[in-house]
Amino acid sequence: MPFALTVLIGAQLAGEVLRRLLHLPLPGPVIGMFILAIALVTRAQSWVTPTESGPSALDKTATTLISNMGLLFVPAGVGIIAELSILQREWLPIVTGLLVSTVLGLVVTGVVMHRITRRANLGAVPSIGDSSEEGVR
Amino acid sequence: MFRTLWAPLALTPLLWLTLTLAAFAFGQAVQRLCRRSPLANPVLIAILVMVAILKCTNTSYAEYFAGAQFIHFLLGPATVALAVPLALNLNHIRRSLHGLGLALLAGSLTSTISGVAVVWAMGGGRDIALSMAPKSVTTPIAMSLAQEVGGVPALTAALAIAGGIIAAVIGQKVLHWFRVDDWRSQGLAAGVAGSGVAAAQIAPLSGLAAAFAAIGIGLNGLVTAFIVPLLALLLPLK
Numbered sequence: 001m002p003f004a005l006t007v008l009i010g011a012q013l014a015g016e017v018l019r020r021l022l023h024l025p026l027p028g029p030v031i032g033m034f035i036l037a038i039a040l041v042t043r044a045q046s047w048v049t050p051t052e053s054g055p056s057a058l059d060k061t062a063t064t065l066i067s068n069m070g071l072l073f074v075p076a077g078v079g080i081i082a083e084l085s086i087l088q089r090e091w092l093p094i095v096t097g098l099l100v101s102t103v104l105g106l107v108v109t110g111v112v113m114h115r116i117t118r119r120a121n122l123g124a125v126p127s128i129g130d131s132s133e134e135g136v137r
Numbered sequence: 138m139f140r141t142l143w144a145p146l147a148l149t150p151l152l153w154l155t156l157t158l159a160a161f162a163f164g165q166a167v168q169r170l171c172r173r174s175p176l177a178n179p180v181l182i183a184i185l186v187m188v189a190i191l192k193c194t195n196t197s198y199a200e201y202f203a204g205a206q207f208i209h210f211l212l213g214p215a216t217v218a219l220a221v222p223l224a225l226n227l228n229h230i231r232r233s234l235h236g237l238g239l240a241l242l243a244g245s246l247t248s249t250i251s252g253v254a255v256v257w258a259m260g261g262g263r264d265i266a267l268s269m270a271p272k273s274v275t276t277p278i279a280m281s282l283a284q285e286v287g288g289v290p291a292l293t294a295a296l297a298i299a300g301g302i303i304a305a306v307i308g309q310k311v312l313h314w315f316r317v318d319d320w321r322s323q324g325l326a327a328g329v330a331g332s333g334v335a336a337a338q339i340a341p342l343s344g345l346a347a348a349f350a351a352i353g354i355g356l357n358g359l360v361t362a363f364i365v366p367l368l369a370l371l372l373p374l375k
Contacts, residue, residue: 005214008214008217008218009213009214009217011217011220012213012214012216012217015217026278026358026359026362027275027277027278027281027358028213029212029213029214029216029217029277030216030275030277030278030354030355030358032213032216032217032220033216033217033219033220033223033351033355034220034355035220036217036220036221036224037220037223037224040220040221040223040224041224041227048221048224048225058221059221059225061218062218062219062220062221062222063221065211065214065215065218066215066218066219066221066222066336066337066340066341066347067337067340067341068337069212069215069333069334069336069337069340070161070178070179070180070334070337070338071157071158071161071179071180071183071208072208072209072211072212072215072333073180073212073276073298073301073333073334073337074157074160074161074180074183074184074187074205074208075157075201075202075205075206075208075209076209076212076276076294076298077180077183077184077294077295077298077299078157078184078187078188078191078198078201078205079198079202079291079294079295080184080188080295080298080299081188081191081192081198082198082291083289083291083292083295086265086289086292087295090261090262090265092259093255093256093259093260093261093265094256094261094265094269094296096255096256096259097251097252097253097255097256097259097261097265097266097269098252098269098272098296098299098300098303099303100251100252100255101247101248101249101251101252101255101269101272101273101300102248102273102300102303102304102330102331103303103307103311103330104247104248104251105244105245105247105248105251105273105326105329105330106244106304106308106311106312106326106327106329106330106331107311107312107315107326108240108243108244108247108248109240109241109243109244109247109322109325109326109329109330109353110240110312110315110317110322110323110325110326111315111317111322112236112239112240112243112244113233113236113237113240113317113321113322113325113326114315114316114317114318114319114322115236116233116235116236116239116240117233117236117319117321117322118319120232120233120235120236
């Protein structure tokens with residue numbers, strides 16, 4: 001747990017530093033996510049290799065955080081309370097725009113991805129969790 | 138000495154922190170009672186409960202946030218944590234890189250342009266349209282983009298979360314109608330259209346979906362950061 005938190009917050013810190021130095025338009029945590037992902041597939045593979053007693057400490061902490069991520073959006077979401085006047089004034093375009101663009105974005109992304117990967121994987125559909133076909137690509 | 142060390146949280150921030158946790162636990166209990174239906178979204182329930190409490194007690198958002206910020210802070214490490222499913226599923230991602238790029242670009246363009254177009258066509262103000270444009274990306278990116286192009290950052294944050302809730306609530310159902318039934322496409326669509334909130338709904342169901350949602354969130358932020366300023370230039374002043 002302390003190790004895992006150090007890794008996660010350390011990557012966030014590294015992301016934040018990089019953002020300030022290079023004036024990147026992305027927030028620190030997102031850059032931190034890419035930094036950690038790169039580390040985990042190159043030098044730090046052992047951090048996520050399962051031990052005899054199950055998933056690694058980093059894997060466990062990450063899974064806990066991700067499966068409770070919804071909670072973390074509540075404080076920002078309650079911020080809607082400060083915008084109720086705009087919402088009251090222009091609720092119709094806001095609600096319609098929100099619904100239309102979210103559903104369209106969802107469907108377009110899902111359908112394009114599904115069509116292309118199905119065509120690419122015809123006959124060789126990988127099952128979830130399967131990592132044995134490394135050289136197949 | 139003891140007293141100064143042992144008073145890190147005053148009473149009211151601690152109260153709002155506790156109530157936020159309790160509201161979310163309540164939302165989860167409701168979802169369990171509804172047999173884990175995505176319609177009973179715990180994020181939505183918790184936000185509604187908290188807004189009602191703040192309204193009834195006449196509490197300002199700033200006062201509330203003094204306590205709730207401790208939960209808000211964890212968004213950073215949680216976003217970084219998405220790197221773990223990303224790394225563990227690297228092989229799947231590499232194999233579908235081609236589809237991933239195209240789907241991401243198509244989805245980003247569709248959701249930003251359609252959001253702005255609908256608000257514009259229905260007579261919404263320019264500031265509303267520009268607040269809508271970056272709403273699909275993860276909340277912190279969305280807010281900084283809105284600020285940059287002349288939207289209202291706080292409104293964008295609310296829209297980003299509301300859009301995420303919509304994607305979380307109806308996403309899987311809508312994708313099933315279009316016969317999108319693999320975890321990769323569902324995860325990516327959740328990440329691109331609903332960012333973290335929708336990812337939170339789908340990630341516990343499958344590690345593969347979590348990995349593609351993580352990619353969707355990260356890369357959509359990148360793509361949208363380029364699209365939104367361009368869109369703002371094209372949008373005529375009213």
